[in-house]
Amino acid sequence: MNSATFDHPNVLLGTLLAKGGRAHRLARLKALHEICRRHQESGSRDFSLSTIGRLAEAEGVLKGRVLYNMQSADYRELISAWATYAGPPTLRPSKPLASHEYLMRIHDPAIRSIMQAIIGERDKLRAEVNLLKSNAQVVVDRRPIGVRASGDAIALPTTTNGHNAQLTPSEREALGKAVSADYLERHGLHEGSHGEIVNEHGRTVFDVGFARAIRKILGA
Structure with a gap:
């Protein structure tokens, strides 16, 4: 990216417009630049493609998915310049x-x-129970206490007031x-x-x- 874009995105916009091209493309660049300017002045630092794409689509400038196309490199560069100018997003x-x-x-x-x-x-x-659920198969013996095969130990219920x-x-x-x-x-x-x-x-x-x-x- 041109170092001039760190001063103000207006500089990059001028460079992109100077490249020429179809009038429709130039109009889109200017409109996208204006959307980013208002977005930055509102105090937002979110200049992700999805966010700017929704704003551009809401104003009928372009479809949000267009920003992901290979031919939209100039649009992405302009958005990136505004993101740099606005500063990193504020962590919630x-x-x-x-x-x-x-x-x-x-x-x-x-x-x-x-x-x-x-x-x-x-x-x-709760964490221990979830771990046991995911790693163990529990076999429940529903026979009454005392009804066991010969040789089995008989476990009696106990209570404690520890x-x-x-x-x-x-x-x-x-x-x-x-x-x-x-x-x-x-x-x-x-x-x-x-x-x-x-x-x-x-x-x-x-x-x-x-x-x-x-x-x-x-x-x-």
């Missing part, structure tokens, strides 16, 4: 995760910290408060029929069984 800020937005609505730092740990554990378990013993009184109180109807209502949330936590828009914040799982941990 990354959108925070929905779970993070909900956490920020919890004003009590103790409960927010506990909820954050629970969400992290949930995401970890989580209970690990919680401090303040942690137990915070968890109980987090799933209480009054606390949920004050924060625009409510518990669904299957233990899920739902916001005022009907969207699930915490999955099915969440509230029940906390109550089981607390031994309620």
Whole structure:
């Protein structure tokens, strides 16, 4: 590209028009140049072929797909000059995760910290389950306990309150408060029929069984 195009696309436009050619081509170059000028003055830095093609097509200058043709090198060079003049596109800020937005609505730092740990554990378990689903075949033995072939070990169900013993009184109180109807209502949330936590828009914040799982941990 000519170094002059780094000063202003007007210079390149003059060079392209000086090459001559059919009047229709010259008119298109001028029209495309004007579209790019208005686009740049609007504050946009997006000068991709698809974006400029849509603008040109909307004004009846040319079909957007024409810009990809071999014969449209001059059009692409002009657009490229405007892209250089406008500067690199502004990066869009990354959108925070929905779970993070909900956490920020919890004003009590103790409960927010506990909820954050629970969400992290949930995401970890979900990833492990998805990994198992994709890499393993699970054989479910539906025979009643005790009905096994000779020589098979008999596994009996066990229960444990290990989580209970690990919680401090303040942690137990915070968890109980987090799933209480009054606390949920004050924060625009409510518990669904299957233990899920739902916001005022009907969207699930915490999955099915969440509230029940906390109550089981607390031994309620």
